[in-house]
Each structure stands twice: as C-alpha cells, then as structure tokens.
Amino acid sequence: MRITVGKGSCGIAAGALEIFELLKSGASEKQLDCPVTATGCVGMCYLEPIVNIIEDDGFVRTYVKVNAEAAGEILKSAAGEQNRAEEYAIADEDAAGLKSQSRVALKNCGIINPESIDEYLAQDGYAAARKCIGEMTPERVIEEVKISGIGGRGGAGFPTWFKWNAARASAGEKKYVICNADEGDPGAFMDRALIEGDPHAVIEGMLIAAYAIGSDEGVVYVRAEYPLAIERLEKAIGQAKERGFLGKNIFGGGFSFNLRIKAGAGAFVCGEETALIASLEGERGMPRLKPPFPAQKGFWGKPSNINNVETYANIPWIMRNGGAAFSAMGTESSKGTKVFALTGKIAKGGLVEAPMGGSIREVIFGVGGGIKDGKAFKAVQMGGPSGGCIPAELSDTLIDYRALAETGAIMGSGGMVVMDETTCMVDMARFFLDFTCRESCGKCVHCRIGTRRMLEIMERICDGKGADGDIEQLTGLADEIKNGALCALGQTAPNPVLTTLRYFKNEYEDHIYRKKCTAHACKALLSYEIDAERCTGCTLCARKCPADAISGERKLPHKIDMNKCIKCGKCAEVCRFDAVAID
Amino acid sequence: MECKCQTEMIPKFADAAIDISPLLPVLEAYSGVQGSLITVLQKAQELYGYLPADLLAYIARRLGVAPAKVMGVVSFYTQFRTKPAGKHLILICQGTACHVNGSAEIERAVREYLGVEEGEISKDGLFSYNNVACLGCCSLSPVMMIGDKTYGALTGKSVAKILKEIEKEEAE
Numbered sequence: 001m002r003i004t005v006g007k008g009s010c011g012i013a014a015g016a017l018e019i020f021e022l023l024k025s026g027a028s029e030k031q032l033d034c035p036v037t038a039t040g041c042v043g044m045c046y047l048e049p050i051v052n053i054i055e056d057d058g059f060v061r062t063y064v065k066v067n068a069e070a071a072g073e074i075l076k077s078a079a080g081e082q083n084r085a086e087e088y089a090i091a092d093e094d095a096a097g098l099k100s101q102s103r104v105a106l107k108n109c110g111i112i113n114p115e116s117i118d119e120y121l122a123q124d125g126y127a128a129a130r131k132c133i134g135e136m137t138p139e140r141v142i143e144e145v146k147i148s149g150i151g152g153r154g155g156a157g158f159p160t161w162f163k164w165n166a167a168r169a170s171a172g173e174k175k176y177v178i179c180n181a182d183e184g185d186p187g188a189f190m191d192r193a194l195i196e197g198d199p200h201a202v203i204e205g206m207l208i209a210a211y212a213i214g215s216d217e218g219v220v221y222v223r224a225e226y227p228l229a230i231e232r233l234e235k236a237i238g239q240a241k242e243r244g245f246l247g248k249n250i251f252g253g254g255f256s257f258n259l260r261i262k263a264g265a266g267a268f269v270c271g272e273e274t275a276l277i278a279s280l281e282g283e284r285g286m287p288r289l290k291p292p293f294p295a296q297k298g299f300w301g302k303p304s305n306i307n308n309v310e311t312y313a314n315i316p317w318i319m320r321n322g323g324a325a326f327s328a329m330g331t332e333s334s335k336g337t338k339v340f341a342l343t344g345k346i347a348k349g350g351l352v353e354a355p356m357g358g359s360i361r362e363v364i365f366g367v368g369g370g371i372k373d374g375k376a377f378k379a380v381q382m383g384g385p386s387g388g389c390i391p392a393e394l395s396d397t398l399i400d401y402r403a404l405a406e407t408g409a410i411m412g413s414g415g416m417v418v419m420d421e422t423t424c425m426v427d428m429a430r431f432f433l434d435f436t437c438r439e440s441c442g443k444c445v446h447c448r449i450g451t452r453r454m455l456e457i458m459e460r461i462c463d464g465k466g467a468d469g470d471i472e473q474l475t476g477l478a479d480e481i482k483n484g485a486l487c488a489l490g491q492t493a494p495n496p497v498l499t500t501l502r503y504f505k506n507e508y509e510d511h512i513y514r515k516k517c518t519a520h521a522c523k524a525l526l527s528y529e530i531d532a533e534r535c536t537g538c539t540l541c542a543r544k545c546p547a548d549a550i551s552g553e554r555k556l557p558h559k560i561d562m563n564k565c566i567k568c569g570k571c572a573e574v575c576r577f578d579a580v581a582i583d
Numbered sequence: 584m585e586c587k588c589q590t591e592m593i594p595k596f597a598d599a600a601i602d603i604s605p606l607l608p609v610l611e612a613y614s615g616v617q618g619s620l621i622t623v624l625q626k627a628q629e630l631y632g633y634l635p636a637d638l639l640a641y642i643a644r645r646l647g648v649a650p651a652k653v654m655g656v657v658s659f660y661t662q663f664r665t666k667p668a669g670k671h672l673i674l675i676c677q678g679t680a681c682h683v684n685g686s687a688e689i690e691r692a693v694r695e696y697l698g699v700e701e702g703e704i705s706k707d708g709l710f711s712y713n714n715v716a717c718l719g720c721c722s723l724s725p726v727m728m729i730g731d732k733t734y735g736a737l738t739g740k741s742v743a744k745i746l747k748e749i750e751k752e753e754a755e
C-alpha cells in the first residue's frame with residue numbers, strides 16, 4: 001500500500017505540504033509499511049488537497065479537500081483502524097468526471113511522482129525514445145508525427161511534422177530544439193501542470209524531436225513565475241542524464257543530446273517564438289519579421305525547432321501508440337486531445353483533457369460542473385489576449401481550430417475563462433487591451449500606439465465618458481492594427497474588443513449612451529441608494545463609509561450623498577438588511 | 584556627444600556601499616558565455632534583492648557590453664527591479680481568471696493594509712507589492728504569492744489575516 005499527495009502548485013497553495021508532512025510523520029508513528037509520496041496535479045484543483053491510498057492490487061481510494069483531521073482519519077484507514085475517512089472520499093460525480101476524460105498529455109499527471117524517474121519508467125517512460133532512436137530513421141519519426149495529425153498546442157495549431165521536417169531539411173550541422181514554456185496567457189496553466197506533474201514526458205518529447213531534426217542541444221524556456229516547475233524539471237533533467245537518456249551516445253546509437261533550462265524574466269511577448277529566441281540570446285525580447293522562420297534561422301542564427309510544452313508531451317504517447325491512434329481522436333481539422341484550463345466563474349475549476357470536437361457546453365457543464373453559485377453563464381473567453389469571448393448562445397460550438405476561429409475567438413493554448421452575469425464584457429475587453437498595451441514591446445507603431453489609443457477609448461467608456469462615434473473609432477483602429485502590426489501580438493490585440501462588439505454591442509451602447517453598466521462592474525457608472533423601507537437605521541453603513549457620504553439618525557432610514565460617494569461599495573457590502581440598491 | 588556612462592557611473596560605484604564579492608563568482612562563470620546577460624542579472628537580483636544602477640554599470644563593464652544595453656534589458660523585463668523591495672515581496676495576480684474573480688479588491692485590501700502604492704515599501708520595511716499577470720494557479724483565483732508561497736481563494740479579510748500572521752512571525 002502507498003499514499004500519494006497531490007503536490008502541484010495548486011495543491012500546495014491549498015495546503016498540501018502540511019498534509020504531506022502530517023501523513024508522513026503519522027505513517028512512521030503508526031509504523032505503517034506505507035510510503036507517502038508526491039504526485040503532480042491531477043486537474044481537479046477545486047478539490048485540493050487530494051490524497052490517494054493505493055492498494056497493492058492497484059485499487060485506489062481518493063480523498064479530497066483534505067485537512068488535518070481528514071489526514072488523521074486517512075491514516076487510521078490505512079492502518080485498518082476504525083475511521084471516518086469516508087466523509088472525505090471523492091464524490092462519485094467528480095470521480096466520474098475524471099474517468100470520462102481521454103488522457104494523453106496528462107496521462108501521468110497526478111498518478112506518478114514527478115520527482116522519480118523510476119515511476120516514469122514504470123509507465124513505459126523513455127520506451128518511445130528508445131524505439132525511435134533504436135529502430136526508426138528520423139524520416140520515419142517525422143512520418144509518424146505527420147500521421148498523428150498533431151498541430152502545435154501553443155496556440156496556432158500549426159502542423160508539428162511540417163516544422164520538424166523544415167528544421168531537418170535546413171542546411172547546417174548545428175541545430176537546436178527549444179521548448180516554449182513561457183505560458184503567457186493569463187488564465188492558462190496547462191504547461192505548468194504538465195511540467196510539474198510529468199516533466200520526463202516533456203524531456204522525452206524533446207529528445208525524440210532532437211533525433212528527428214538532427215539536433216544535439218535543447219533549451220526549455222520557462223517563465224520565471226513557475227519556480228516549482230523549474231525545480232522539478234531541473235531534477236528530471238539530472239535524473240535523465242544519470243540514466244543516459246540525455247548526454248552522449250544515447251541508447252548506444254551514437255546520438256547525443258543535451259538539455260538545459262533558461263528561466264524567463266517576465267515578458268508576455270517572449271512567448272512569441274522569434275522574441276523567445278532574442279530573449280534566449282540575452283536581448284530584449286522583441287519579435288522580428290518572419291520569414292526566415294526559426295526552422296531556417298533561429299537560435300544563434302541556426303535552424304531551430306520551437307514547440308509548446310503540451311506538443312512535446314504528446315509525442316511519446318504518439319510514438320508508443322502510433323500516429324493513427326492519435327488521429328483517430330478529434331475532428332477533421334483538429335486531431336487528438338487537448339488540455340483545457342477551466343477557470344473564472346466555473347464551479348469545478350481545473351484541468352481537463354478531452355478529444356477535440358466536443359462542444360464548449362460539454363466541457364463547461366460536464367466536467368466543469370457549470371457556473372459557480374448558480375449564476376447564469378454569459379460567455380467564455382478563449383485564446384487569452386489574442387482570442388475572444390464566445391457568448392452563451394454559441395456554447396454548442398465545437399472545440400476545433402476552425403469552428404472556434406469562425407466565432408472570432410481562437411483555440412489558443414487552452415485557457416477557458418468562464419464569465420457569468422456579473423462580468424462586464426466592456427470591462428473584459430478593456431482588461432485585455434490594458435494587458436496587450438503594457439506588454440507591447442514597442443517595436444512597431446501600430447501595436448505600440450494603436451493599442452494605447454484603443455485603450456484610452458475603452459477607459460473612457462468604462463469611466464462613463466463614452467461618446468457617440470467611439471465604437472466606429474474602435475473598429476477603425478482595430479482594422480489598422482490587425483493589418484499593420486509586426487507580430488501576432490499586435491495583429492491579434494484587437495480581437496477581445498472585436499468579439500465583444502460583435503456579441504455584446506448592447507453593453508457598449510449601455511455604457512456609452514445610457515451610462516449604465518448592467519453587470520455592475522464599472523464603478524464610475526454605478527449609483528447607490530438606500531431603500532428607506534428596508535433600512536433599519538443601524539448606522540453600520542454610515543460608520544463604515546470611508547467618504548463620510550452617509551448620514552441619518554439612529555433607527556431612521558439613512559441617505560447617501562452622491563456628491564460625496566466614491567462608489568466603493570462598502571455600504572452594500574456591510575448592510576445586513578439588503579437595503580443598499582445598486583444601479 | 585560622448586558617452587558618459589563609463590566615466591560617470593563607474594567611479595560612483597567605488598563609493599557605493601555594495602559588496603560585490605558575492606557576485607564575482609557569477610561574473611567569473613558567465614564572462615565568456617554568449618547571451619548570458621539575463622542570467623547574470625537574475626543572479627545579481629537574487630543576491631541583492633534589486634539592481635542598483637551602480638551595480639548595473641559594473642556588470643556592463645565586466646561583461647563587456649554597453650551600459651545602455653544592460654539598462655535596456657533591465658527595463659524590458661518586469662522581473663527586474665531597480666529599486667529595493669520589502670523583505671516580503673507580495674505578487675498580486677491580475678490575470679484574467681483573477682480579474683474576473685475580483686483581484687482589484689485584493690489589491691485594494693493589500694494597499695489599504697500596507698498603506699503604500701505598488702512598488703513602494705511599507706513603513707516597517709516588511710512588505711512591498713507588485714501586480715503580475717498570472718501565477719498559474721488560476722483555478723484558485725484570486726491568488727497572490729508571498730516569497731515562494733501561493734495563497735488562493737483570497738478575500739479582503741483573508742489577505743489582512745495572512746499579512747498579520749507574517750507580521751506576527753517577524754515580531755517574534
């Protein structure tokens with residue numbers, strides 16, 4: 001028997017370290033013959049900390065939202081003593097949600113100990129690399145990737161085999177394999193979970209890519225905000241070196257490959273491949289025009305293959321099971337499975353892996369459990385700052401590169417931020433523009449100044465100072481930026497505004513012409529009023545108001561002076577009688 | 584106009600109260616390595632907590648790159664600070680998921696508790712805070728990070744409690 005504790009960043013934030021220590025010391029106190037080990041994130045972040053008891057015959061009991069008391073009961077259960085651990089057992093529905101997923105990239109996440117290469121090996125780890133390097137020509141490897149139909153998981157879905165082939169065909173002895181783990185889309189964390197939960201899968205994928213294109217050196221560019229991912233990856237690289245999966249003469253076939261990590265320094269644009277290369281070279285991370293593509297002229301001017309973390313993590317599975325098994329899942333234009341990060345106003349936030357071609361509704365209302373607190377589903381944001389908001393009416397849209405692009409959003413890297421009736425779509429568009437405007441590297445005028453001009457208009461609208469003609473000006477600027485910007489950051493920056501204009505124009509009009517924010521999110525547009533019927537004159541709001549804007553006698557209805565009110569919402573927050581009406 | 588940074592910044596460095604000895608092995612290790620500027624700056628910031636101008640000038644000279652280029656890189660990446668941070672640096676996530684779940688409130692709570700704006704150090708020197716784009720724990724939003732520790736599902740109240748707790752530990 002053994003006990004595992006989910007120790008991904010999300011689990012740790014929920015208190016997994018303390019639980020881990022409790023279980024460990026408890027097990028030795030009880031003299032249980034039961035190792036306590038860590039696993040990565042299994043994806044059910046809303047249930048963390050998660051603990052498994054795994055019997056020798058493979059039977060698994062899962063406990064969720066484990067606190068100190070639960071840890072005690074779990075230990076008793078492991079020791080065969082009377083216990084109440086059942087109270088913390090995972091609900092059937094949640095267990096079924098996990099079972100219903102098709103796991104390729106996430107296959108080992110939450111199952112194996114990411115810090116143990118032996119556990120990875122026990123799951124057929126490095127068997128795919130052994131097969132490729134030992135039995136297949138590089139051309140055959142690329143052919144198999146082509147059969148799988150996998151497209152890049154970093155956002156664009158560009159066919160992976162094509163890039164590998166181009167890098168292979170490029171002239172030159174020295175070539176590089178680069179892994180893009182910059183994961184800049186705010187609201188997405190698939191790559192973090194993959195590296196934290198199964199780092200060897202990424203290494204093995206890169207190793208296979210290196211063999212296919214003929215490279216002996218690789219770099220993983222990890223964003224600085226992911227210290228745990230860097231730590232686990234470092235450990236994994238060390239273990240792979242020790243076992244001879246990295247280094248010289250791998251599997252005795254004369255093929256050599258070395259891998260190192262480069263920590264990013266915080267710049268969204270560095271996720272763009274040419275900017276990433278500039279950053280690797282120690283420069284400001286500014287994109288350049290393509291072509292030449294990195295496959296022709298990349299890191300230090302040498303042919304380089306850049307793929308996303310999830311793309312690499314799929315490769316070992318594809319090589320073990322064959323490309324055809326992968327392409328059997330998904331749709332005509334999008335093969336295989338995709339990992340999604342479900343966040344925002346979702347009931348069951350976390351990671352989900354599903355075959356391409358399911359509907360948005362299935363993901364959000366199936367595994368995602370619907371909207372938090374029984375509110376109404378309004379929209380889902382996909383593709384981050386480059387993507388768009390898909391409205392609830394379109395929730396039958398299939399998750400497929402082409403179908404999503406038709407809505408004006410994009411698949412992106414797999415972040416799905418769910419929004420409910422309390423989210424203001426105009427504010428969301430402003431939020432993304434604020435982000436891209438800040439993250440614009442400043443190289444081209446359209447992006448640097450164009451996004452700033454758009455942002456100014458959006459800020460005005462949210463501030464209640466919107467004017468007739470603003471919408472036309474926004475679309476005009478959007479058009480110019482899309483056509484004129486140098487890289488995809490700028491070219492796609494207007495998308496959040498354009499999609500919200502397309503589906504939620506009424507909200508823009510409410511803001512501009514009626515000076516109202518129906519979602520009650522834009523502070524400047526709110527007004528507060530005390531309902532004299534409900535107010536009991538308890539004076540609490542008057543005491544809490546930071547602007548001294550509320551007056552009234554004790555036990556008599558109070559009043560808000562709108563000239564003094566700073567619209568902080570404190571009165572509504574503290575009122576126990578629901579007497580403060582917000583409009 | 585002649586470039587003054589070499590003549591004006593480096594002598595000033597001699598007076599500065601910075602002990603460069605911990606950085607020397609780093610510079611030693613990377614001085615010949617192409618493209619290592621960002622790595623050196625990261626290590627320097629780890630050692631000193633921030634990157635004072637004099638130190639940057641020194642690094643530029645040792646690596647043989649123009650001080651302007653060093654400054655260019657430092658100002659480009661959000662990780663680099665040219666001003667000191669509080670003993671505990673708070674990173675408040677303003678990513679999409681956290682924004683939707685009320686990160687603005689979290690920032691307000693932190694700002695009110697500390698009585699300082701973003702990037703400034705609290706009176707007791709214990710804290711400063713910065714807004715960041717996403718900490719990758721979006722399913723627990725709103726999220727903040729203090730040191731290596733991530734705190735999720737925050738509310739204005741829980742933020743104050745967490746900060747108070749750290750103050751208490753510091754007082755002991």
Ligand SMILES: Cc1cc2nc3c(=O)[nH]c(=O)nc-3n(C[C@H](O)[C@H](O)[C@H](O)COP(=O)(O)O)c2cc1C
Binds near residue numbers: 152181272308
């Ligand atoms: C502004 C911008 C940001 C990007 N950020 C990322 C990122 O964080 N991670 C990523 O894998 N790809 C990102 N990309 C896409 C990369 O440029 C590149 O296409 C990708 O890494 C290729 O890998 P793939 O083919 O496996 O998807 C970004 C692109 C742009 C324009």
Ligand code: FES
Binds near residue numbers: 682716718722725
């Ligand atoms: S959006 Fe806040 S952690 Fe990702």
